[in-house]
Amino acid sequence: AQSVSQHNHHVILSEAASLELGCxxxxxxxxxxxxxxxxxxxxxxxxxxxxxxxxxxxxxxGFEAEFIKSKFSFNLRKPSVQWSDTAEYFCAVNPAxxxxxxxxxxxxxxxxxx
Amino acid sequence: xxxxxxxxKFQVLKTGQSMTLQCAQDMNHNSxxxxxxxxxxxxxxxxxxxxxxxxxxxxxxxxYNVSRLNKREFSLRLESAAPSQTSVYFCASSEKxxxxxxxxxxxxxxxxxxxx
Numbered sequence: 212a213q214s215v216s217q218h219n220h221h222v223i224l225s226e227a228a229s230l231e232l233g234c235x236x237x238x239x240x241x242x243x244x245x246x247x248x249x250x251x252x253x254x255x256x257x258x259x260x261x262x263x264x265x266x267x268x269x270x271x272x273g274f275e276a277e278f279i280k281s282k283f284s285f286n287l288r289k290p291s292v293q294w295s296d297t298a299e300y301f302c303a304v305n306p307a308x309x310x311x312x313x314x315x316x317x318x319x320x321x322x323x324x325x
Numbered sequence: 326x327x328x329x330x331x332x333x334k335f336q337v338l339k340t341g342q343s344m345t346l347q348c349a350q351d352m353n354h355n356s357x358x359x360x361x362x363x364x365x366x367x368x369x370x371x372x373x374x375x376x377x378x379x380x381x382x383x384x385x386x387x388x389y390n391v392s393r394l395n396k397r398e399f400s401l402r403l404e405s406a407a408p409s410q411t412s413v414y415f416c417a418s419s420e421k422x423x424x425x426x427x428x429x430x431x432x433x434x435x436x437x438x439x440x441x
Contacts, residue, residue: 215367247430254329255368255415257429301367312383313430315360315367 215304217316224292225324232287232319234276234302241307244285246276247315250298258300261285272296294325327351331416331433338406338440346401346436348416356419357399358383358430359391361412368415374399406440413437 216235246258259270266278302316329350360368370383374393390402414436420428
């Protein structure tokens with residue numbers, strides 16, 4: 212079955228450490244890619260998105276993600292995390308073939324230790 | 326500016342009972358969505374409404390019905406609740422109508438439903 216995979220279920224980092232969260236998908240053809248974040252007690256909100264063009268996209272709060280088409284990946288990165296980055300992060304894929312659906316990964320919980 | 330408002334926040338039902346989850350948005354968005362979030366499963370689309378007056382099935386529509394009452398409101402109904410419907414339900418809206426999600430989703434705070 213086609214899917215969105217986030218292999219890291221829970222990541223624990225110290226402040227100032229670098230972050231990379233993996234996201235792989237199995238849909239062929241054109242895709243729109245997203246990272247959403249859910250801070251504790253808050254609703255999901257868009258972190259960044261990729262539709263076309265430069266495969267390195269920058270989002271809010273210093274996050275960036277790189278689309279590597281050959282690897283079907285859209286990994287999220289941040290050079291130096293802060294305690295306030297503690298949240299759950301969801302990768303999502305909108306395949307052109309399933310244009311009305313947005314498929315989410317299972318999420319990665321990030322805990323940043325002060 | 327409240328954004329997307331869902332009611333209730335929590336609900337416990339017995340198997341076979343019915344209920345309606347309410348969702349309203351005040352951003353004049355065209356599209357609205359209902360998702361469920363289960364442990365280890367991520368969010369899955371139940372139904373969506375690409376524009377006022379239209380509704381379509383998503384990935385997991387069985388056991389649910391929806392109504393796009395007007396541009397602001399999109400309700401989700403469980404006619405006969407089952408334990409498998411225990412989940413956290415999220416309503417979302419986006420500015421543009423149609424597909425491709427080329428405008429971000431704005432989510433509500435969720436409804437935690439337990440069916441015993």
